[in-house]
Amino acid sequence: MAKNDAGLPALLALVAALILTALWLSGADPLADAATQPLVVYCAHDAVYSEDVLREFERQTGVRLEIRFDTEATKSLGLVQMIARERNQPRCDVFWNNELLGTLDLQQKGLLLPYRGDGWKRMPEQYRDGDGHWVGFGARMRVWIVNVEQMAGDAESVQSALELETSRVAMAQPMFGTTLTHYAVLAEAWGLPKLQDWHRELRRRGLREVPGNGLVKDLVVAGTCDCGWTDTDDAFLALDAGASVSMLPIEVDGRTIAIPNTVAIIRGTKRVADAQRLVDFLTSRETELRLARSAARQIPLGDIGDERLSEDVERLRVRASDTVDLRPLLAARNAVLEWLRTETAP
């Protein structure tokens, strides 16, 4: 690629630039006016489940969507940070979060636009913001996943596993995802100092902290660990695959932890009407049923009329009726995050 041979690299660069530009223009259509540009959705929910739902919205409404998914390791928190960073030039129109507390953080920062649509109206108060800054739908529950070939899948057995040797107990890093919510619930119930002592003690006794809930499930399925904390969607994956596991809802002060998906419109969007349509679609009865009937078996939170659910989901739905109210937990979540971050500060 000498000076006299610069032609081919330049040609290759040109071809690459053209392909990149063409793909970008065809995907995002930045030259079109705001009304015809695709609606940008940041989605923290797993692509395997959420993409079908979002494509169905496209099919029904003709509104084009541009979806940005999160990566497993930063599940939800990565996109929350991204939206906060983009506050000066928001790209995202609608945020589908797979939990609530990150959405509350964005609400507190003034980054969400209120909307009280049909979906908002059908949700119980516990799963929506009073002003409509966010609406919850389709929840997952925190559960123990237990390898029944290694131990009994009952509350006493998992409790004794926690109290004795914890090197065969797994959990995801508490700085991320639903485990962070779980820790926020514990911090609220026990107080942060007790949670810190408990956490350090579990670590001292060899608790296996892994990057995500999916890996917790894999470890328990493989028999490397006897039990672990995960979410219902991961536990169902293992059960569907025929693994010898059972799941047991985790209780804090006698109440389960059901973590809803949340959807919110980002302040600064130029596509308010389409964003509202998507919020209504996601929080509709049809979407909740669709999520409940997916492999993830998410728990419908709103009224579903006479529709029948599978036994699994029906059972979870009963348990979710007495669940911790997550709305007041933003301060606890921030305190937990701050503690976990500063524990390893420079």
Place this chain on the structure above:
Amino acid sequence: MAADGDGAVNATAALAWLAIRDLAIKLENSLRAPNFAVALEWSALRALLIALIAFPMCFAVARWLQRDDGPRRRWRWIAVVGPFLFPELLVGYTYAPWVAGRPLQAELACVALMLLRVVPVGVVALSLTPPSAVTPSALYCRRLSLRTWRDGVEWLRLWLAGPLTSAVPALALVWLVSFQQFELAALVRAVSWSDWLFVQQVGGLSLEASLRAALWPAVGQLAVLALAMLAVTKTAGDAQAATVIPLTRRQRALAAAYLVVAWTVVVGWPAASLAAGLPAGFQQLVRQPLRLQGLARELFAGLAAAMLAALIAWALSRRVSQEAAGLHPRGGLQTDDHSPGKVARWRSRWRFLLCLPGLSGSLVLGLALVALFQSPLLRVLYNTPLPWLVGLVLYLLPRSVLLRAWDNVSGPPAAEWLAEQLAASPDAAQQRHGRRLRWRLVEEPRFLAVAVLTYWGYLDLTTAYLLAPTGLTSGVVRLYNFMHFGRTAALSAEAAVLLVGPVVLAALVWPLLRRGRA
């Protein structure tokens, strides 16, 4: 008495065991929650350990490669670089369930996997670094005549200037690549400065604090990079004609053992895990035309961005590497001024600092660019491919500088000049031979360098995740998302398309390039 003696021995052994166990627990706990200083020191130390263990393997494999100059050599090269080019994402996901959450095991696995992955890097470095003027026989002869301590010092000086200096580039490069590891360490949950920064920023560490923290590793890497380049130029100055040194039996065994273990552990097992779901995955995929279309978009978007960035980084690196190292371009842009003035030299040395952003890791680089393109002046460009491209160029620049440094010193310039003359001959047959020679000597290694840079850029998750505009998604980001579900059939098929796709494309394009040029 004997019983007392046995009891004392048992008690001592029990105490020693308890002390060791206590130490292991303390070490394990410090690895569970390291602060930045610990993470940084540990990463540097681990990288050094890996470099030192890897070196004899690199040496053995490089000699094994050197033995064969026939057509089989290409296959040998493929066998060597395969473990490095196999995506660490898949390697990490394969082994994470076994070791994640067990700090000591995770560290051991991290060292082993990194070691197997980085040996090819050292092999490439050793193969491209010109042999030192101080031959092993010269050193041996000098050692035979050691009489006074001055002789000893002289021998040491020769050893430092000879074998050690020519080993420095390979050691430095292996250290750099090991030190920069991110995904593998993060997946098996081993301690690393890059993962520490990632976790902290996700937890809310400010950009300023992240940048401050990243400055130290970046400066350290820059120093090692400069050292490697100095060593390359030093050996280039002293280089003797390449001689083929016979491969000893032990080296042959080491090279063979490395290749078998590396291919089994780094390529075979992860690929087999993935391949299990491949038939079902492809069946599912062909039934989803929309998904296939999306996959093609992601593949081409990632490849186009990476290739464009690689070509720009390669062009930029010409100035940065050659002038910073005090070299003159070979084959590239020829300058009339072969002895640049002091000011020009300083300016070109400052250009070397352009490598600093890329050496701070793709995460910090990406975050800094997000902040930059969110500023009022550049905000309008934020949602365009430009930030992604800038990020990739800066990320690839230090790697490109290093590849360029070797390109400057490898290969005999005289032969290259003769090939140029031949290509310019009025005789058609001579022209053809000249072009073929030029392709082999000059162009093929450079296109290969750009291809490797492209693949590097294509596999970088963080820049794509943070900087790609809406409308452009790199397949790697999606792959990361899908990994959550373990090795499902859909994931297997998509991963195969996204990871093998670029290799297949390169295999299709390469003969066309060669035909066009040679």
